Amino acid sequence: xQSVTQLGSHVSVSEGALVLLRCNYSSSVPPYLFWYVQxxxxxxxxxxxxxxxxxxxxxxxxxxxxxxxSETSFHLTKPSAHxxxxxxxxxxxxxxxxxxxxxxxxxxxxxxx
Amino acid sequence: GAVVSQHPxxxxxxxGTSVKIECRSLDxxxxxxxxxxxxxxxxxxxxxxxxxxSKATYEQGVEKDKFLINHASLTLSxxxxxSAHPEDSSFYICSARGPDRLNTEAFFxxxxxxxxx
Numbered sequence: 001x002q003s004v005t006q007l008g009s010h011v012s013v014s015e016g017a018l019v020l021l022r023c024n025y026s027s028s029v030p031p032y033l034f035w036y037v038q039x040x041x042x043x044x045x046x047x048x049x050x051x052x053x054x055x056x057x058x059x060x061x062x063x064x065x066x067x068x069x070s071e072t073s074f075h076l077t078k079p080s081a082h083x084x085x086x087x088x089x090x091x092x093x094x095x096x097x098x099x100x101x102x103x104x105x106x107x108x109x110x111x112x113x
Numbered sequence: 114g115a116v117v118s119q120h121p122x123x124x125x126x127x128x129g130t131s132v133k134i135e136c137r138s139l140d141x142x143x144x145x146x147x148x149x150x151x152x153x154x155x156x157x158x159x160x161x162x163x164x165x166x167s168k169a170t171y172e173q174g175v176e177k178d179k180f181l182i183n184h185a186s187l188t189l190s191x192x193x194x195x196s197a198h199p200e201d202s203s204f205y206i207c208s209a210r211g212p213d214r215l216n217t218e219a220f221f222x223x224x225x226x227x228x229x230x
Contacts, residue, residue: 100147100159106156
């Protein structure tokens with residue numbers, strides 16, 4: 001069975017500050033892990049994904065995430081927040097050979113000017 | 114990356130009518146498609162999984178007679194909300210997965226906002 005926990009439903013950061021969005025997963029098999037971003041009234045856009053290659057994954061828009069097996073975590077970071085980063089972020093886990101994605105409850109990021 | 118097109122993006126319908134939402138994979142063969150539902154300020158909840166040519170597999174608590182899913186070809190899946198009611202108002206999103214090298218990622222459609230009045 002797989003699940004994802006996102007700590008913090010709302011995160012606020014100042015423009016230019018570090019962004020840290022937390023994601024912990026539970027999986028009985030080696031996982032695929034994903035971060036998606038959703039802007040209001042839009043679909044999901046893939047930010048980055050971990051598929052068992054490098055543990056530090058770089059994505060679009062300056063985001064990156066590190067897979068830490070010992071901590072069962074896949075936290076999303078960005079060194080310097082931009083106003084355009086304000087959105088809803090979802091962490092998701094999937095099996096190696098499975099089909100279904102399991103999503104976290106999402107974290108709403110607010111960027112304060 | 115691969116493109117999944119979902120149509121319509123918004124639809125308003127009267128209570129008691131049926132609404133069909135289409136999900137198309139434009140440049141790959143989607144052997145598996147997923148339908149999710151998202152309530153306001155909540156996460157995506159999987160409704161059903163469909164494999165081309167097979168009956169859809171519904172998650173527990175999802176009424177299969179109300180949410181009809183058809184995956185008749187490798188590029189098209191449809192979700193029909195039958196006898197829609199205001200509580201069916203939600204954001205519906207499909208995703209599609211192909212075979213082989215595309216199998217590590219599900220590509221999402223733009224979503225459909227359904228409002229039942």
